[in-house]
Amino acid sequence: MDNNLKKVIIIDYQLGNLFSVKQACDTVGINSQISSNREDVLNADALILPGVGAFIEAMNNLRKFRLDTAIQDKVKSGTPIFGICLGQQLLFTESEEFGAGQGLDLISGLIKRFPNTFDERKIKVPHIAWNTIYTMQQEWGDSALKDLDNNDFMYFIHSYYVKPIDDACILTITNYDEIEFCSSILKNNIFATQFHPEKSADKGLSIYRNWALINNLYNNERN
Amino acid sequence: MKTVGIIPRLDIKGPNLVKGIHLEGLRVLGKPSDFAKYYYEQGADELMFMDVVASLYERNSLHDIISETAKSIFIPITVGGGLRSISDIKEVLRVGADKVCLNTAAIKNPQIIKDASRMFGSSTIVVAIEAIKESNGKYLAYTDNGREYTGVDVFEWAQKVAELGAGEIVITSVDKEGTGQGYDLDLISKITNLVGIPVIAHGGAGKQSHIVDVLKDGNISSAMISSLFHYHFIKENRSQASTLEGNVEFLKQKRSFHIFEPCSIEVVKRELKINYIDCRL
């Protein structure tokens, strides 16, 4: 791998399987490195924030490694960030999970849990399934989703979902058993998905590739 | 939209993919990675790798297969068989598994479900229940690949498993497993009605319609299938089994196993769609 390529840091805060995220990056030619080091994050050209697990623990770990402020600074200064699953949720303001506390607050909104019953129907939680994503207002053409069609399938595995205050940042919606929720967001340099593109076969890989393309991560010049 | 998943299950012994009946028998069908690749290309939604002798032989040996698979197969991989401790789980996740499946360890020490789901996230922890119907009609849970009697009632156990924080349950009917006679619909629907977490059905699929039968009510999240797909694979393909170990008499004879009407994943999914069951096609 060419070391003059832009450097993407996959943030490791000790929660979740990073192997597949790294594999996906390798497969599409993204120059990535897994790190929990604050300096690495501050020097990165772009960030990936993955994760599977509990919100509270995640935020505690981010604070412990002083990654929370590093991420906030970088994002506010325009560094592209790609949040996945729990990683998407961490970008928001706060979770309704009791005692969960504050998130990184880079996007205003709450994190909510799927209810166990809805419309007198039992809802299976976690939502573990391939499900379709469809447009709301934003066009996909300029986003990492540009090679996808409306209603393509992605892989979901989560009990919580995000509810942004401003609908304009919603990129896709998904319907789980009649509950509609935001499944991905795009706001300037912030792109995040509730689903796992690295677990969504070829279409998922295209998201990695296109995110890198759109953010000029295949260029040799380093900023 | 509520979709269902089709999950091929690969039973592994050492270097070989094997397939038994009633979780007994080590008939070798080929090399695991050949099957995994084929199923990925055919549209499998997830893959399950089960080391069928790990608990029985008290060892662990799937790591190489997992890493190799995770490098080129970008769908979720669940790994089970002989995972006895938090560090076993950690190790398997580290080499590329997305979810882990516990049975023997969980029944022996239910606390491990709680600890593991806290540490790795509920959705990472799957608990498998191997059910055998006793002569008095009760369903009891077994461990060590359908071998050890525990006396534990499967329905009580399923509820406990969900309470302790597991993300999913795989319910296997050992009586039906490998027979191609169809899923045990009674057992499976009862389990899914008792818990609020997703339930995956396993054991007995002999033809497409069996899969429709188990998924059409909408309460089962996925169908896990082994024989039906494996016997189809060997009809269409050749897979070189290991020369170091394993009995390949069946492969040599090039027979089919006629209790099954083997078919591909694509055929199954189309059948589901015809029956108004949503899935990724």
Place this chain on the structure above:
Amino acid sequence: MKETKKFEVFYGLPEQVIFCKKCVISNQRPTSAVEFKHTKDSKKTTMNFDEEGVCDACRTAEIKDNIDWGMREEELIKLLDKHRKNDGSYDCLVPGSGGKDSAYQAHVLKYKYNMNPLTVTWPPILYTDYGLQNWKNWLDSGFDNISFYRNGKVMKLLTKLSIENLLHPFQTFILGQKNLAPKIAAQHGINLIFYGENEAEYGNPLADNMTSLRDKSYFSFEHLDEVFLAGVSIKELMEKYDVRLSDLMAFLPPKVEDLQKANIEVHYLGYYLKWTPQEVYYYAVENTGFKARPHRTQGTFSKYSGIDDKIDDLHFYTTFIKFGIGRATYDAAQEIRNRHLTREEGVALVNRFDGEFPDRYFNDVMEYIGMEPEYFHELCDKFRSPHLWVKIEGNWKLRNNVACTGHDDKELSS
């Protein structure tokens, strides 16, 4: 050559315990006994090991892969063509109680080779419920059957005596089962009997022919006082236990007169068709409704073999006592030879399961024969040969085991 201490050795077994280099069996394994002469003083012939430390059974398994099975099948077809009847009568006999082996044999003979088998059952001493269901399913897949229900009182007595005298719960069962087939064959004018696999020698297709059958018959009835059942002579059985000769006929060979018109041959199907016990299991499930045991067999790791009789589990416990060889060893050895397991895996399984006490059905068996459980354990202790067993702090330990963790193994290595 390790230094061996001198211990008393029972049954004429080899003094030094050696384990096969390829499978897990030991040289203490007895080869078939002449059951009629079997008394507590009998000396055993045991499995032979060659200069490389490999047992005969492993060597014959090696040969198995090099046999021209196509040619063997042709031999079978020739044999069957000679005996096949098209006038509605039975042309061959398959003895069995619903286990996977007889299920396979009967089915393949009927449906692949177009024979007309009669199946014959000497029922298990104590049927397990799934064993009985397997038997029913077997017949439901298309076979006529004759079952012989022997005198329960005498069966109990002989079973009890064979445990007391020989620690061999199956001795009388084996005799009855072996002798029933030729009797029924003679009665029905059937000239061909099929058994399964002859593990001892693959070069031999014949278990018996008319000469050997008549010899056995002649021997038994001309020399009744030299015939032993359950370790007791017929004479003593009749005098001491108030049993009549007519009560014992079921356990003896057919009378010479009954064999007059017969022309019976007893063949091993395993000589003609390559026999893989696990594949036989699959075949039985696929074709005759066979179902494995719903739990692990105690004393071993498997679920598909020898599951129809409750006493079977106890039988293997007694082989563990007498020869240091439990069921896991037998099963693992067979599976290693058939390449299902590596030797290392076999050792791990033997280490984990061999000698496990079969408590699940133990009380049923004790109740059936009217024996106190404690008395059974006392009997066991009497049959432990000192060269195999040592008692340490009240617990019996094997001096040598296949994992090299036996009492004497450890002493030598320390």
